[in-house]
Amino acid sequence: MTEVTAAPQLTRKDFVSDQEVRWCPGCGDYAILAQMQRIMPELGIPKEKIVFVSGIGCSSRFPYYMDTYGIHSIHGRAPTLATGLKVANPDLAVWVITGDGDGLSIGGNHMLHVLRRNVDLNIVLFNNRIYGLTKGQYSPTSKPGHVTKSSPMGSVEQSFNPISVAIGAEATFVARSADRNTKHLADILTKAAAHKGTSFVEIYQNCNIYNDGEWLHVTEADVKDDNTLILEDGEPMIFGKDRDRGIRLNGLYPEVVQLGNGTTEKDLLVHDEQAEGPELAYLLSRLGPPEFPVPLGVFRSIERPTYEAQLADQGRRAREERGDGDLATLFHATDTWIVPEDSGWIPPEQRRDVSTEVSPSTPDYTPDIHHEVEQSELQALMEKRIATLDLPEPACVKAETTLAEAIELMQDRNLGCLLVTDDSDRIEGIFAQGDIFSQVARREMDMDTTTVGSLMTSDPTTLSRSAPIGHVLHMMAGHGFRHIPIVNGDGKPVALASFKSILGFLGDLLK
Amino acid sequence: MNFKETLKAEPVRRIDLSFYVEVRKGTTVADAVEKMQASHRKCALVLDGDQLEGIFTAHDIRDLARESDALQQSIDSVMTRNPETISGDASLFEAIQVLNDKPYRYLPVLNKDGHVIGTLTHFAVLKHISDHFPEDIYNLPPEPNRFAQSRDGA
Ligand code: SF4
Numbered sequence: 001m002t003e004v005t006a007a008p009q010l011t012r013k014d015f016v017s018d019q020e021v022r023w024c025p026g027c028g029d030y031a032i033l034a035q036m037q038r039i040m041p042e043l044g045i046p047k048e049k050i051v052f053v054s055g056i057g058c059s060s061r062f063p064y065y066m067d068t069y070g071i072h073s074i075h076g077r078a079p080t081l082a083t084g085l086k087v088a089n090p091d092l093a094v095w096v097i098t099g100d101g102d103g104l105s106i107g108g109n110h111m112l113h114v115l116r117r118n119v120d121l122n123i124v125l126f127n128n129r130i131y132g133l134t135k136g137q138y139s140p141t142s143k144p145g146h147v148t149k150s151s152p153m154g155s156v157e158q159s160f161n162p163i164s165v166a167i168g169a170e171a172t173f174v175a176r177s178a179d180r181n182t183k184h185l186a187d188i189l190t191k192a193a194a195h196k197g198t199s200f201v202e203i204y205q206n207c208n209i210y211n212d213g214e215w216l217h218v219t220e221a222d223v224k225d226d227n228t229l230i231l232e233d234g235e236p237m238i239f240g241k242d243r244d245r246g247i248r249l250n251g252l253y254p255e256v257v258q259l260g261n262g263t264t265e266k267d268l269l270v271h272d273e274q275a276e277g278p279e280l281a282y283l284l285s286r287l288g289p290p291e292f293p294v295p296l297g298v299f300r301s302i303e304r305p306t307y308e309a310q311l312a313d314q315g316r317r318a319r320e321e322r323g324d325g326d327l328a329t330l331f332h333a334t335d336t337w338i339v340p341e342d343s344g345w346i347p348p349e350q351r352r353d354v355s356t357e358v359s360p361s362t363p364d365y366t367p368d369i370h371h372e373v374e375q376s377e378l379q380a381l382m383e384k385r386i387a388t389l390d391l392p393e394p395a396c397v398k399a400e401t402t403l404a405e406a407i408e409l410m411q412d413r414n415l416g417c418l419l420v421t422d423d424s425d426r427i428e429g430i431f432a433q434g435d436i437f438s439q440v441a442r443r444e445m446d447m448d449t450t451t452v453g454s455l456m457t458s459d460p461t462t463l464s465r466s467a468p469i470g471h472v473l474h475m476m477a478g479h480g481f482r483h484i485p486i487v488n489g490d491g492k493p494v495a496l497a498s499f500k501s502i503l504g505f506l507g508d509l510l511k
Numbered sequence: 512m513n514f515k516e517t518l519k520a521e522p523v524r525r526i527d528l529s530f531y532v533e534v535r536k537g538t539t540v541a542d543a544v545e546k547m548q549a550s551h552r553k554c555a556l557v558l559d560g561d562q563l564e565g566i567f568t569a570h571d572i573r574d575l576a577r578e579s580d581a582l583q584q585s586i587d588s589v590m591t592r593n594p595e596t597i598s599g600d601a602s603l604f605e606a607i608q609v610l611n612d613k614p615y616r617y618l619p620v621l622n623k624d625g626h627v628i629g630t631l632t633h634f635a636v637l638k639h640i641s642d643h644f645p646e647d648i649y650n651l652p653p654e655p656n657r658f659a660q661s662r663d664g665a
Pocket of ligand 1: 022026028029058128132133206207208210
């Protein structure tokens with residue numbers, strides 16, 4: 001009998017690799033990485049069962065930064081490699097990370113076929129509408145007329161709409177999100193992971209070096225609600241900052257209507273992601289500016305048998321009907337022949353040496369980067385060090401502290417959180433009000449025997465005083481951590497950042 | 512428009528106010544806690560019909576944790592009555608000042624008719640502010656020092 005041991009509860013940190021991240025500062029890829037690392041523990045899959053496969057491009061550096069298995073493969077061929085991997089190891093969770101260039105031009109063919117085959121993979125396509133790694137040429141999703149290094153007078157090509165392509169290629173799960181819409185993105189990635197069959201997720205990603213601001217209309221806090229339609233299964237399609245506009249069908253064509261004056265939610269198109277046919281999903285994929293909001297969410301999610309399951313089933317049936325095969329017999333079963341000596345093959349020593357041939361030199365050029373950002377006071381602050389914040393000192397206890405003692409301390413000093421330190425005063429855990437809450441809910445009320453050590457979150461995410469303030473907000477707003485211990489070089493806690501202290505600080509600054 | 516002006520123009524009702532659950536007056540603490548746990552919320556608003564009666568949060572649980580019969584009581588006896596509220600039309604700028612001046616972690620948000628439309632939290636405000644600075648906040652490497660020192664390839 002095999003012994004069943006509960007898998008250890010993983011945290012975000014378990015998925016952070018030790019590699020230096022090499023994307024340009026400010027690149028949208030970082031935000032996608034953050035959400036992927038955030039959802040991974042929740043999927044409950046052991047790390048050794050997860051593989052990230054990529055092709056070539058900025059997005060394809062992704063596997064290095066995930067502490068899972070990863071393959072940085074050949075340009076455009078990640079779907080192919082991933083297909084083989086999944087068929088041979090159906091118990092793996094396989095993710096394909098690609099971009100608009102890698103996935104839709106160099107690997108366009110592979111993409112179409114993996115989608116129609118419905119291999120159980122999660123394909124995430126970072127769409128920044130430009131070739132980033134090769135320094136700014138137009139891509140298959142660049143808008144017609146886009147002026148780039150390789151289209152100095154504007155691109156003359158009709159661009160691809162990745163969602164339409166995926167639906168046309170018979171994908172069973174098709175969704176879209178944006179790098180900066182962190183919560184939505186985490187939700188869509190989670191749904192993609194849960195889908196059996198190929199999941200295709202397009203993520204609007206900002207390349208702040210070669211195509212900055214491409215998606216501002218759907219990510220900018222002030223305007224995004226007016227410009228996006230959040231798709232929710234079974235719900236009427238309402239959008240707008242004041243949720244006062246909707247999408248209605250007029251014959252075969254959609255139109256935007258104002259709610260009120262006799263027009264109600266009942267008149268609106270209702271989303272149905274499980275519709276068998278692709279018509280509604282395709283219609284939605286065509287919506288966008290200037291006339292329509294951009295739909296974000298799941299366009300289509302239907303069930304269909306997976307490629308690997310059907311293939312395995314055929315193998316099993318063949319074996320049942322014809323018995324085990326034999327490789328040598330198979331090999332000799334068809335024509336084999338000997339290649340004659342005069343077949344035109346040139347021995348290596350007689351080949352022309354190309355390494356010494358002079359190649360025309362390419363002129364050196366530096367990309368001209370126009371990076372206009374509205375510099376506000378607050379923005380400058382994000383780059384300042386945490387050390388400049390006046391944060392409260394944390395209250396520390398040992399792991400052996402009982403629940404009763406901990407609660408008393410928290411009540412006396414009105415604290416929402418205690419840090420747990422080891423014998424050398426280094427941080428080993430964090431114990432928050434929420435941990436008491438779940439304890440009470442489970443009706444385990446033995447306050448004098450339960451220790452803080454058994455309830456705390458071990459090895460919490462910490463920051464050093466030299467980290468930028470933006471990082472505290474990254475952890476809070478991007479990952480939802482309520483408390484971030486600030487530690488010194490020895491791992492000893494010196495301060496505690498909480499939602500309250502950070503908002504307090506921002507509030508003072510804005511006064 | 513600078514950022515302060517943006518916050519002054521933006522009403523509270525526009526941000527995510529969904530971090531709470533609603534329970535009826537007379538519910539037991541146990542049922543309320545279960546509902547909160549199920550939806551991962553740490554705040555419950557206690558309603559009588561349409562009317563807000565009180566508020567009950569993880570903070571109260573901490574204070575109750577040592578009482579043995581805490582769970583069987585009616586929520587009415589442990590909730591905070593007539594909690595401070597804020598109007599959905601108040602600006603975010605005002606909201607930040609209120610959150611910072613008062614000790615509360617949760618502020619029920621009411622519409623013009625005095626009905627609850629949500630609960631304001633520090634998290635939602637931080638999230639909203641962060642949404643205005645995505646490049647400096649969301650587009651960051653997993654660890655602050657894991658930055659390339661120079662652009663490479665791209
Ligand atoms: S070139 Fe663009 S996509 Fe590539 S790392 Fe830099 S910002 Fe990101």
